[in-house]
Amino acid sequence: MEQPRRITDSFPRRRRRRGPGRPPGRLKDKKDKDKDKVQVKVRDCPHAPSQSPPDPALLEMLRRFDLSWEYGPCTGITRLQRWERAQELGLSPPGHPLPVLPTLPADPLTLCPRSLWHEYEL
Amino acid sequence: MFSEQAAPTAQGLLAPPSAEPPTFPRVAVSGYSDCSQPFQLGQRSFCRQYAHIYSVRLAGMRPSLEQRARSRWGEDVALRKLSELQAGEKCCVVGTLFKAMELQPSILQEISEEHNLVPQPPLPKYIQPSDELFLEDELQRIKLEGITDMQRLVTGTILAVYGCEQEDGKFLVEDHCFSGLPPPLAWSGPSSDRFVLLASGLGLGSVSGEALLSTQLLVDVVTGQLGAEGEQSCAAHITRVILAGNLLSQNTQSRDTINKAKYLTKKTQAASVEAVKMLDEILLQLCTSVPVDVMPGEFDPTNYTLPQQPLHRCMLPLASAYTTLHLVTNPYQASLDGVRFLGTSGQNISDIFKYSSMDDYLEILEWTLLAGHISPTAPDTLGCYPFYKSDPFILTECPHVYFCGNAPRFQSKLLQGKEGQRVLLVTVPDFSATQTACLVNLRDLTCQPITFSGFGADSED
Numbered sequence: 001m002e003q004p005r006r007i008t009d010s011f012p013r014r015r016r017r018r019g020p021g022r023p024p025g026r027l028k029d030k031k032d033k034d035k036d037k038v039q040v041k042v043r044d045c046p047h048a049p050s051q052s053p054p055d056p057a058l059l060e061m062l063r064r065f066d067l068s069w070e071y072g073p074c075t076g077i078t079r080l081q082r083w084e085r086a087q088e089l090g091l092s093p094p095g096h097p098l099p100v101l102p103t104l105p106a107d108p109l110t111l112c113p114r115s116l117w118h119e120y121e122l
Numbered sequence: 123m124f125s126e127q128a129a130p131t132a133q134g135l136l137a138p139p140s141a142e143p144p145t146f147p148r149v150a151v152s153g154y155s156d157c158s159q160p161f162q163l164g165q166r167s168f169c170r171q172y173a174h175i176y177s178v179r180l181a182g183m184r185p186s187l188e189q190r191a192r193s194r195w196g197e198d199v200a201l202r203k204l205s206e207l208q209a210g211e212k213c214c215v216v217g218t219l220f221k222a223m224e225l226q227p228s229i230l231q232e233i234s235e236e237h238n239l240v241p242q243p244p245l246p247k248y249i250q251p252s253d254e255l256f257l258e259d260e261l262q263r264i265k266l267e268g269i270t271d272m273q274r275l276v277t278g279t280i281l282a283v284y285g286c287e288q289e290d291g292k293f294l295v296e297d298h299c300f301s302g303l304p305p306p307l308a309w310s311g312p313s314s315d316r317f318v319l320l321a322s323g324l325g326l327g328s329v330s331g332e333a334l335l336s337t338q339l340l341v342d343v344v345t346g347q348l349g350a351e352g353e354q355s356c357a358a359h360i361t362r363v364i365l366a367g368n369l370l371s372q373n374t375q376s377r378d379t380i381n382k383a384k385y386l387t388k389k390t391q392a393a394s395v396e397a398v399k400m401l402d403e404i405l406l407q408l409c410t411s412v413p414v415d416v417m418p419g420e421f422d423p424t425n426y427t428l429p430q431q432p433l434h435r436c437m438l439p440l441a442s443a444y445t446t447l448h449l450v451t452n453p454y455q456a457s458l459d460g461v462r463f464l465g466t467s468g469q470n471i472s473d474i475f476k477y478s479s480m481d482d483y484l485e486i487l488e489w490t491l492l493a494g495h496i497s498p499t500a501p502d503t504l505g506c507y508p509f510y511k512s513d514p515f516i517l518t519e520c521p522h523v524y525f526c527g528n529a530p531r532f533q534s535k536l537l538q539g540k541e542g543q544r545v546l547l548v549t550v551p552d553f554s555a556t557q558t559a560c561l562v563n564l565r566d567l568t569c570q571p572i573t574f575s576g577f578g579a580d581s582e583d
Contacts, residue, residue, distance in 0.1 A: 069260065072177040076170035077510050085511050089181045 061095055144351055146358040149316055151413055153459045154362075160514035161429035161451040163507060172501045174510035176278075180218055180259065182516050183280040183494060186301045187216045191282040194299055199284070204262040207287045215293070217259040219279045221272075223248055223477065226503070248477055249273050257283060257293065268295045273479035274489070278498035301494035304520040306543040310460035311522070316564040318458060319344060319363045319572075322419070322467065322527030325554025326404070327397025328371035332576075336557040339574040341404060345411040360561070361459070363412055366527030366550050367419025367452060367467020370397045375421050394423055398437050405441035413446040417454050419467035419528065427505035428469065428497060429453060429514065453496055455521070461564045464521035468528035470497030471549075473504040483549045484533040487526050491517065491537070491545065520545060523562055528552050532560060534569040 066074055071086040071093055086093040188201055191214045200213040207213065225248040232242075255266040255275065266283065269275070285295040321340065325333055342348040346357045374394040408414050418424040418433050425431055432449035435442035442449075450456070453466040471486050477499060480486050490496060496515040500506035520543040529549035537545045546567040551558045558573045 072181070073171070073173040076508075077174065081510065085178070088511070089178065091181070 058095065065093060146346060146351075146355050148358045148412065149314075149361050151361055153457065154413070155457045156448070156450065157455040157457055157462070158451050158453070160512075161453055161455070163429065163431060166507065168508060170508040170510055172506070172508055175501060175506065175508060175513055176218055177260070178509065178511065179278075179495070179513040179516065180216075180280055182513055183301055184216050186494065187280060187282045187299075190299055190302055191216070191284070195284050195297070204257070204259050204264055207264070207293075209287050209289060212284070212286045212296075214282055214284045215257060215259065215264075216280070216282045217257040217263075219275055219277060219281055220256040220258055220263065221275060221277045221477070222254045222256065224250055224252055226477070246476070247479075249479055257281075265292045266295050267292050269298060271479075276474050276477045276499050277502045278500070279493050279495065280498075281493075300492050302492060303537075303539040303541070303543050303545075304491075304494060304517045306539065306541050307462050307519045307522065309522070309544070311567075312459045312461075312564050314565060315359050316459060317360045318463075318523075318562045318564060319360055319559055320366060320465075320525055320527075320548060320550045320562060321363070321553050321559035322366035322417075322550045323368040323552035323554050324365065324401070324404075325371035325552070326369060326400045327374040327393055328554060329373055333554040333557065335576045336553070336574040337404060339576075340553075340559060341407045343572075343574070345407060360412060361564075362415065363408060364415045364417070364454070364463070364465070366417050366454075366465055366525065367469075368421055368528050368552070369401050369416065369419065370394055370421050370423070371554060372421050398423065402438045402440050405438060405447060406444075409441050409444040409446045413448065415448045415450050415454065415456070417450055417452045417465075417467055417527070419452065420469055427507050428500050429507065430467070453515070459564055461523060461567075462519070462521040463523045463525070464496075464517075465523070465525035465548075465550075466496065466527065468526045468550075469504060470500070471526045471529070473497065473499045477503060482533075483526065483529040483531075484535055484547060487524065487547050487549060488535070488537060491520075491524060491547070522546065522567065523548065525550055525560075531556065532558050532571040534560070536567060 071091055083093050202213040202215055227242055255272055256263045257266050281298050281300050283295045283298045285293055287293050324337055343357055344360055346354040374397050418430045424433055430452040432451055441447050455464045471483055474486050494517050523546045525548040527550045529551050532551045533549045535547045548560055548569050550560050557575055558571045560569050561572055562569045
């Protein structure tokens with residue numbers, strides 16, 4: 001006997017794959033002290049199966065971008081907004097976060113990789 | 123001038139009506155473009171702190187200030203950040219000013235139960251001799267000493283100071299400068315006389331109806347229903363009317379209904395409802411004849427923080443049927459016939475008045491132009507939207523007419539800059555108190571007051 005068809009059958013079920021692009025709080029054995037201080041809630045982030053894992057150097061660059069003071073205050077705006085503001089003010093921020101978008105867990109509201117400070121309310 | 127043109131034909135009223143009544147077509151509107159897009163907020167999000175607006179203000183104004191510093195104190199003046207200061211070295215620092223005032227109303231002090239303080243009543247001025255100045259840049263702050271007329275300065279101004287750091291950690295200032303007049307805009311004004319009427323503070327809905335007659339007289343003059351053919355032909359030269367804020371009076375703001383019990387206030391109506399109906403009728407009369415720009419003010423039904431968004435057209439059903447009604451933001455920037463207008467409803471100037479020693483509204487208006495920022499006290503003491511990307515109040519180009527509404531009296535001045543800037547500064551008086559409006563001539567940037575009075579010897583100036 002066939003199983004009754006459901007609407008959700010049209011969406012293929014995928015196993016969540018663990019990868020380096022996960023939200024930092026999930027992997028508790030990370031040695032990065034900065035990330036341990038940030039209380040990140042573990043959330044499911046569906047993302048397209050990435051062909052290649054995101055470049056750790058790129059992640060490191062984004063992390064440094066979040067932590068450096070030259071590009072202005074960090075809290076309350078997304079990484080992309082802060083990067084674009086730095087670009088417009090002529091502060092020459094390093095690299096560009098857009099190529100990294102499909103490979104990083106994206107916040108569905110802002111469509112941009114979360115910065116280190118996104119959990120802080122204001 | 124308005125009345126000089128009218129005088130020769132004044133005897134028209136004593137002659138019998140002619141067979142064909144003369145018609146005076148209003149001067150055609152050409153070249154109007156609304157430049158206040160930076161002040162229009164779409165989606166508003168208040169989930170941000172104000173650190174962003176200060177940061178972009180400093181970053182945005184730093185280049186022009188560094189250029190001014192070099193031209194004033196020499197090309198090789200040392201421009202340092204606060205973290206790079208060395209004691210005794212003469213250098214120039216660019217930063218944001220902060221004035222620590224003891225009398226500044228602080229909400230934290232008011233609600234603090236430990237202090238048990240009665241909230242401070244609003245004072246006309248909050249300055250005191252014991253106020254201190256601090257200069258802040260991206261990372262540090264330093265106390266400033268030695269600035270002459272320090273009470274003229276307000277928090278939030280970006281300035282450059284020249285001096286040296288002392289042993290005790292304070293900065294001794296020898297000289298300071300602002301970013302100066304913004305770069306000039308090309309002039310392409312009209313060649314014939316064209317007038318723009320500036321009025322503010324109509325104050326509808328107030329307890330006394332004295333100003334209503336004057337308001338009706340104003341509408342009649344502009345629509346050409348007053349006076350003989352001379353006045354009518356002059357009124358035909360008025361191309362636009364700008365109402366700069368406070369269309370409703372402060373009385374409509376009473377919040378008694380909040381404190382009273384619900385059963386007592388069930389049938390009462392807010393005073394602003396009746397006042398807005400009156401405003402709609404007045405605007406209807408004006409809009410049938412001349413384009414009108416309506417800016418919101420402190421007591422108008424729109425948001426409180428700067429930039430105030432335009433009044434909603436659902437409040438003015440009769441007048442918004444006409445395309446000549448333009449509901450615009452506060453501050454407002456537009457280009458009329460090649461002449462750039464920039465103005466506010468006066469909240470920025472009156473806020474600076476409260477926190478500095480300057481008494482003259484025209485002087486404060488000129489000072490904001492020289493400081494390169496429309497309202498430096500926002501967001502410290504004046505409500506402001508938390509911008510993060512850019513500060514729209516920074517003056518990037520020098521307007522041709524710079525006005526502020528709701529001033530205590532009419533004043534105007536033509537300012538000439540070194541780079542060829544010509545600015546007409548106008549303080550538009552409060553109409554409900556003074557019954558005076560301003561006529562700006564776009565051809566030669568002159569301004570004259572025009573007073574409407576019911577009983578008395580006053581006549582058109």
